[in-house]
Amino acid sequence: MTEDDFLGRLRTFPLHPGAQGLRDDTAIIGGHVVTTDTLVEGVHFLPTDAPEDVAWKLVATNLSDLAAKGAVPAGILLNYPLGDDAFDAGFLRGLAEALATFDTPLLGGDTVTLPCAAPRILTVTAFGTDAAAPPRSGARAGDALWVTGTIGDAGAGLAIALGADGPAALLAAYRRPQPRLAEGRIIAPRARAMMDVSDGLLLDAQRMAAASGLAVTIDLARVPLSHAYRAHAGDALAAATAGDDYELLFAAPADGDFPATRIGGFAPGAGLTLTRGDVAVPLPASLGYAHAR
Amino acid sequence: MTEDDFLGRLRTFPLHPGAQGLRDDTAIIGGHVVTTDTLVEGVHFLPTDAPEDVAWKLVATNLSDLAAKGAVPAGILLNYPLGDDAFDAGFLRGLAEALATFDTPLLGGDTVTLPCAAPRILTVTAFGTDAAAPPRSGARAGDALWVTGTIGDAGAGLAIALGADGPAALLAAYRRPQPRLAEGRIIAPRARAMMDVSDGLLLDAQRMAAASGLAVTIDLARVPLSHAYRAHAGDALAAATAGDDYELLFAAPADGDFPATRIGGFAPGAGLTLTRGDVAVPLPASLGYAHAR
Numbered sequence: 202m203t204e205d206d207f208l209g210r211l212r213t214f215p216l217h218p219g220a221q222g223l224r225d226d227t228a229i230i231g232g233h234v235v236t237t238d239t240l241v242e243g244v245h246f247l248p249t250d251a252p253e254d255v256a257w258k259l260v261a262t263n264l265s266d267l268a269a270k271g272a273v274p275a276g277i278l279l280n281y282p283l284g285d286d287a288f289d290a291g292f293l294r295g296l297a298e299a300l301a302t303f304d305t306p307l308l309g310g311d312t313v314t315l316p317c318a319a320p321r322i323l324t325v326t327a328f329g330t331d332a333a334a335p336p337r338s339g340a341r342a343g344d345a346l347w348v349t350g351t352i353g354d355a356g357a358g359l360a361i362a363l364g365a366d367g368p369a370a371l372l373a374a375y376r377r378p379q380p381r382l383a384e385g386r387i388i389a390p391r392a393r394a395m396m397d398v399s400d401g402l403l404l405d406a407q408r409m410a411a412a413s414g415l416a417v418t419i420d421l422a423r424v425p426l427s428h429a430y431r432a433h434a435g436d437a438l439a440a441a442t443a444g445d446d447y448e449l450l451f452a453a454p455a456d457g458d459f460p461a462t463r464i465g466g467f468a469p470g471a472g473l474t475l476t477r478g479d480v481a482v483p484l485p486a487s488l489g490y491a492h493a494r
Numbered sequence: 495m496t497e498d499d500f501l502g503r504l505r506t507f508p509l510h511p512g513a514q515g516l517r518d519d520t521a522i523i524g525g526h527v528v529t530t531d532t533l534v535e536g537v538h539f540l541p542t543d544a545p546e547d548v549a550w551k552l553v554a555t556n557l558s559d560l561a562a563k564g565a566v567p568a569g570i571l572l573n574y575p576l577g578d579d580a581f582d583a584g585f586l587r588g589l590a591e592a593l594a595t596f597d598t599p600l601l602g603g604d605t606v607t608l609p610c611a612a613p614r615i616l617t618v619t620a621f622g623t624d625a626a627a628p629p630r631s632g633a634r635a636g637d638a639l640w641v642t643g644t645i646g647d648a649g650a651g652l653a654i655a656l657g658a659d660g661p662a663a664l665l666a667a668y669r670r671p672q673p674r675l676a677e678g679r680i681i682a683p684r685a686r687a688m689m690d691v692s693d694g695l696l697l698d699a700q701r702m703a704a705a706s707g708l709a710v711t712i713d714l715a716r717v718p719l720s721h722a723y724r725a726h727a728g729d730a731l732a733a734a735t736a737g738d739d740y741e742l743l744f745a746a747p748a749d750g751d752f753p754a755t756r757i758g759g760f761a762p763g764a765g766l767t768l769t770r771g772d773v774a775v776p777l778p779a780s781l782g783y784a785h786a787r
Contacts, residue, residue, distance in 0.1 A: 202576055202577075202579050202582040202583070203576070204576060204605045207574070207576060207582060207586075207605055208605070210586050211572075211586070211600060211603075214589075214590060214593060214599070214600045215593065215594075215599045215600065216599050216600050216601075217568070217569035217599040217600065217601040217602075219569070219601060220569070220599070220600060220601050220602055223600070223602060227602070228569075228571070228601045228602035230524065230526060230568065230569060230601060230621055231523065231524025231525050231526045231621070232524045232525075233523060233524045235571070235601070235602070236602075237571050237573055237602065237603060237604050237617075237619065238604050239573045239575075239604050239606045239617070240606075241575075241606050241607070241608060241609070241612075242609075243609040243612075244606065244607060244608070244609060245606070275510070275523065276510035276512070276513070276521075276523060278521070278528070278530050278619060279504075280530055280532045280573075280617050281500070282532075282534075282615070283495055283496070283497060283500060284495075286495050289495040289500060290495070293500075293503050293504070296507075297507060300507060300508065301508070306507070306508045306509050306510040306513070307504060307507045307508065307509050307510065307513060307516070308509075308510040308512060308513050308521045308523060308528070309513055309516060309520070309521035309528070309529075309530065310504075310530060311530050311531050311532050311617075312497045312500055312501070313532045313533075313534050313537065313538070313615075314534070314537060315534060315537070315613070315615075316534070316535075316536040316537060316613050319534075319536075319612060319613045319615075320608070320609050320612045322575070322606070322608075322612075322615040324530075324532070324573050324604075324617045326530065326571060326619050328523055328524070
């Protein structure tokens with residue numbers, strides 16, 4: 202069953218009012234935004250990734266969803282599969298570093314043991330307070346599309362982690378994603394729609410447009426690329442379809458003053474249109490990373 | 495690393511005030527009790543278990559932790575690994591049935607895909623409201639030890655699920671555990687300490703005594719056994735060391751009027767003492783199921 206099929210079935214269940222129709226990355230309960238993300242060894246991280254980096258990524262991906270709501274992290278729950286001592290100790294080091302960096306306390310969790318040779322599956326559930334909580338679905342026709350930071354670094358970093366040559370800055374973007382918590386606090390109160398870019402800029406922009414009942418256009422010439430990415434790879438289309446960016450993607454007026462780059466806009470209609478400046482660009486076969494079977 | 499080692503390290507981290515020192519099965523945030531439990535195929539359920547029963551057990555084990563706080567379920571988050579269509583569809587049926595039975599709405603979650611042939615790992619995080627929330631650590635010397643329902647049925651049911659002969663009632667106790675939500679609402683406001691029995695009566699009673707800084711004595715002759723269990727197996731010691739009971743274990747005055755059975759008591763000191771009536775019984779080598787490497 203695909204993720205969309207599964208979610209479609211779940212939407213027929215009785216839903217908590219804070220579930221927001223299961224159409225957002227976060228829910229709301231007890232005055233907190235809450236989000237949960239699971240990372241799977243061999244899918245979301247490499248068996249060769251250092252346990253310190255796995256812990257960091259597990260925390261960062263969850264806090265990125267809080268950042269997209271403009272929330273202040275309040276605590277996390279950890280579901281952890283106990284393994285060998287070296288991995289566990291490294292994981293604890295990375296967890297301590299991530300929680301200290303993002304000033305986030307531990308709230309609780311669960312540990313389990315796995316059958317021999319099973320891939321690690323780790324879950325964090327993160328709580329945030331004081332969120333402006335712009336929905337994914339709030340974009341209006343005429344809004345500009347904005348994105349923080351630079352795009353594509355982590356995707357290029359993954360290729361480096363898999364053995365390609367490349368600069369340390371891109372590898373670091375893959376290994377140590379930075380949730381945009383400070384930017385989220387500034388942007389969220391004035392954003393009409395916001396989400397983090399986790400599965401690819403094009404795919405996530407298309408999702409925001411669909412949730413908002415609008416069409417979206419992205420100008421590849423405006424997609425922000427780092428100096429390291431330009432020197433190493435340089436292809437904006439590859440950057441815009443790679444995953445793991447954890448930047449904030451939002452809809453807001455075009456004349457706003459945001460710590461972000463304006464890359465496109467929303468209009469009545471449906472679907473995603475790509476340009477490079479004024480020239481139309483055909484959509485690639487894959488817009489990003491989608492969970493399939 | 496053992497669970498105790500891992501938890502010991504986590505207790506040195508900055509903790510949320512609601513984490514209660516990571517010494518309880520639940521935490522408190524935003525006026526809700528929250529608990530999270532992960533089930534692993536081949537560890538907490540059998541690869542041959544029906545997906546409907548896996549879904550039920552995943553919900554029931556989490557709601558059992560809410561029951562031990564006297565809470566009313568408010569919602570759950572689900573972390574689900576998409577698999578084959580037949581399993582997914584069966585899981586959704588069981589999930590719908592469990593959530594309807596326990597009047598619990600869906601709040602959100604995450605889906606992932608697994609590498610080929612990886613065992614399923616599923617997590618639910620459950621929220622409850624209006625909890626009296628007796629801690630695990632609140633027993634006082636002189637309190638009696640009480641337990642709801644009957645003990646050992648699910649352990650015998652597991653043997654039946656693995657191929658042994660036996661009555662359907664015991665198999666059902668393994669497949670469809672019943673969280674004691676109604677009993678928890680009645681008991682929690684008058685219990686000094688409470689937890690659910692998930693890893694074995696003796697092990698969990700010893701944990702409550704240790705958390706309370708007391709010694710505990712259990713009279714095996716008083717451990718409540720079902721008619722089906724008596725007829726099929728009958729051994730109170732085997733019942734008291736089997737897992738998956740999901741009954742409520744609590745400390746309260748001996749003259750209280752509870753929907754439960756008085757099976758022992760707390761005294762100054764430390765450790766677990768077993769009797770059968772007035773006769774001392776040596777402790778078995780294993781008190782229950784403990785997560786090891």
